[in-house]
Amino acid sequence: MDQETANALFDKGAFLLFLDAPENLEFGIDLATWTVGPRFKGIKIIPPGLHFVYYSGANRPGQSGGVRSGFFKFFESQEIVVKRWDEASEDVFPDSAMDLEQLGRYRLSKSHAQSCSSVRRVSTHIRDFDANLGIYPLTATAHHPTPVYPRWLKLCSRISTKRVGRVLPSGGILNAAEAESRFSENGLRAEPKGKGPAKVDQHALRIEFALIDLKKSFPVGATGSDVTKYSLDKSFLLRKVLQDHFENDHKELLGELQLSFIIFLVGQTYDGFEQWKTLVQLICMSEEALETLGNTLFVEFVECPEDFFTDAITSDSFLRASLVSLVANARARPQAPPALRSAIDGLVEGLLRRFRWDLMGEVRLREGADDEEAWGMEEGEDAPVVVEL
Numbered sequence: 001m002d003q004e005t006a007n008a009l010f011d012k013g014a015f016l017l018f019l020d021a022p023e024n025l026e027f028g029i030d031l032a033t034w035t036v037g038p039r040f041k042g043i044k045i046i047p048p049g050l051h052f053v054y055y056s057g058a059n060r061p062g063q064s065g066g067v068r069s070g071f072f073k074f075f076e077s078q079e080i081v082v083k084r085w086d087e088a089s090e091d092v093f094p095d096s097a098m099d100l101e102q103l104g105r106y107r108l109s110k111s112h113a114q115s116c117s118s119v120r121r122v123s124t125h126i127r128d129f130d131a132n133l134g135i136y137p138l139t140a141t142a143h144h145p146t147p148v149y150p151r152w153l154k155l156c157s158r159i160s161t162k163r164v165g166r167v168l169p170s171g172g173i174l175n176a177a178e179a180e181s182r183f184s185e186n187g188l189r190a191e192p193k194g195k196g197p198a199k200v201d202q203h204a205l206r207i208e209f210a211l212i213d214l215k216k217s218f219p220v221g222a223t224g225s226d227v228t229k230y231s232l233d234k235s236f237l238l239r240k241v242l243q244d245h246f247e248n249d250h251k252e253l254l255g256e257l258q259l260s261f262i263i264f265l266v267g268q269t270y271d272g273f274e275q276w277k278t279l280v281q282l283i284c285m286s287e288e289a290l291e292t293l294g295n296t297l298f299v300e301f302v303e304c305p306e307d308f309f310t311d312a313i314t315s316d317s318f319l320r321a322s323l324v325s326l327v328a329n330a331r332a333r334p335q336a337p338p339a340l341r342s343a344i345d346g347l348v349e350g351l352l353r354r355f356r357w358d359l360m361g362e363v364r365l366r367e368g369a370d371d372e373e374a375w376g377m378e379e380g381e382d383a384p385v386v387v388e389l
Helices: 003-012 100-105 110-115 124-132 148-156 161-167 224-232 235-245 250-265 270-284 287-303 306-313 318-331 338-355 359-367 371-375
Strands: 014-019 026-029 032-035 042-046 049-056 069-075 079-086 119-121 133-135 173-175
Touching: 014 124, 042 124, 049 148, 069 079, 069 161, 124 133, 148 250, 148 287, 161 250, 224 235, 235 250, 235 270, 235 287, 250 270, 250 287, 270 287, 270 318, 287 318, 318 338, 318 359, 338 359
Parallel strands: 014 079, 042 133
Antiparallel strands: 014 042, 026 032, 026 049, 049 069, 069 173, 079 119
């Protein structure tokens, strides 16, 4: 990157000052993660928009890092966000703990200090930190050979400020050890491998996912044939979920799909996986969802860790059955949009090349079976209900 380009980005991008970070702290933003050194003071040239900043306790000899914590934040152009590490809690101080004296130490403007806010506009003072600020990985580097930013944009393209506020009402804060949701209450959540700092009430960090019951996918009072129909095709449930939780806005539903995936994949919080799983099944088993919702799933499948995907396709998992349903439903629509057909072809080819999984072969097997055998691929409590008449 030449100096002229760097200066232009410096003047437009946002900044995160991350002060008093201990050496060997695991620190990340979006899909990029580092182990920081003693001079680290934050990140510069952050593109405006949604980002997820996360960290875990410093690694010690013979120990792995702590439980991951972080926060979602919509950065504005030229915005400066200030966070300070609290060694006692192994997390950042709350914004309310950043008093006027502390802010004065970091050379923030008088008006900023008076507002007791952790945000201000860029001034010449930020350049004093320049040598200690890492650069947001906009382009390919030795550490990140594939540019992070384009991948991140695809993962969060539908997430709105409103959706973050509804799912994470604590101000976008996420802590893998302390977060709870309806999945925690139902005993579906996996126990964390580490123990994080218990410094706040768990209810303050509650994740408010939309309530979706895949087993109740048919209208009240439905006949036996309708129960079978709407258990196989979840389009009725999809319409009800959109009306009840997303104001009939497909983009908001996609936003929760993306947010739950990031909470799981990057935030390392299992509750996110459960909601993502529910939404994936709902979309893949809804014929009406293909044209408006299908493409977003393909982006997320690409970002799944290789071991996660390998385990999923070598077992009778929900993901294997969902992908077969998705492709079969798409093939059943001869007038499918070219973009959707292209995305499905890319998914099929990618799975065959990367994992040697002949997804299309399984789809053809299902298309040649009767309905009961075909839909029997979905096992367990989420299997479709078939009513014998």
